[in-house]
Amino acid sequence: xxxxxPPAPEGSGFDFIKSRVLLLDETGRVLLFFTxxxxxxxxxxxxxxxxxxxxxxxxxEGAARELFEETGLAVTPDALGSPVWSRQFxxxxxxxxxxxxxxxxxxxxxxxxxxxxAGWTExxxxxxxxxxWWSVSELEQSDELFEPAELVPIILDQLDQN
Numbered sequence: 001x002x003x004x005x006p007p008a009p010e011g012s013g014f015d016f017i018k019s020r021v022l023l024l025d026e027t028g029r030v031l032l033f034f035t036x037x038x039x040x041x042x043x044x045x046x047x048x049x050x051x052x053x054x055x056x057x058x059x060x061e062g063a064a065r066e067l068f069e070e071t072g073l074a075v076t077p078d079a080l081g082s083p084v085w086s087r088q089f090x091x092x093x094x095x096x097x098x099x100x101x102x103x104x105x106x107x108x109x110x111x112x113x114x115x116x117x118a119g120w121t122e123x124x125x126x127x128x129x130x131x132x133w134w135s136v137s138e139l140e141q142s143d144e145l146f147e148p149a150e151l152v153p154i155i156l157d158q159l160d161q162n
Contacts, residue, residue: 015099019063020050025112028159029133045145059104072116080106107158
């Protein structure tokens with residue numbers, strides 16, 4: 001049974017509000033998690049660390065919290081800076097039940113490390129099957145599914161800013 005997700009703030013127009021972190025190592029590789037969806041109609045795919053913001057939490061606070069919970073890497077919200085990208089999308093939570101989502105994305109650069117699962121929620125322990133640091137060329141050559149579809153251009157944009 002999936003864990004209850006915090007609802008989006010009233011008046012936001014979305015069912016769920018999320019934050020994600022594009023975590024890049026010193027060589028420009030990105031950390032991604034291989035996750036299976038909660039319903040069979042959603043694809044299993046590679047995603048960045050991140051998730052739902054909690055009530056009263058800002059996007060950047062949620063991004064820092066999610067990064068710690070999913071990887072063990074503790075950073076301050078200030079270290080994440082301003083969002084580098086955002087998106088609105090719909091996904092299928094149950095067969096035939098679609099929900100609207102809004103995400104803000106942050107970027108953080110770090111030395112490569114092995115992520116810790118110590119802070120994972122019960123559902124993350126079921127959904128998250130693997131983690132891997134990917135190079136842009138590996139992403140471009142892979143037949144795996146990555147979310148969002150714009151992942152490579154987002155990474156390249158951030159690498160160009162260094």
